[in-house]
Amino acid sequence: DGGITQSPKYLFRKEGQNVTLSCEQNLNHDAMYWYRQDPGQGLRLIYYSQIVNDFQKGDIAEGYSVSREKKESFPLTVTSAQKNPTAFYLCASSIDPPEQFFGPGTRLTVL
């Protein structure tokens, strides 16, 4: 079964700790994306990657970092510099931008 997986579904961290969210896809898509979603709002682009070893900042990249060492994987690290990290994080991939396919999301809560 091809698809995008994000793990874990729910994540809790203490304030000041870095945390890494996983995103894996077996769709053979070149492009991958990370979005943040807050209640009652649309998705906002954090980072995207068009190919391995290359990534670009989106609208709200401050306080986040990414890597793209493999085509299948695009992990997102939420650093302690992110002032309000509690949110729903969505990963997506695409073989033919702009049409993107989304994973199930990770809900991060910082206590």
Next chain:
Amino acid sequence: GQQLNQSPQSMFIQEGEDVSMNCTSSSIFNTWLWYKQEPGEGPVLLIALYKAGELTSNGRLTAQFGITRKDSFLNISASIPSDVGIYFCAGPYYNNNDMRFGAGTRLTVKP
């Protein structure tokens, strides 16, 4: 900031009714995408529009790309309970990877 404005913010309708929602922008978009998101899940692509004036259907869903390229409309005919969710419009801004999303229209269908 947000470039896409969706209305209405929410709708409460009876099963069997038709639904209309729209998305407007102060900027021209060359592509409009419509997604549906169910609670706790990632958005699912419903319809993609690539040409001004284009009218595209997907089952009971019909979407139109406005002739000015600054708006798009989504209609759902004969609504059913499983239509419940949040409907987002989206479009590429600086490039096909830089997607901007509206804040969504939350649809509730009463049986």
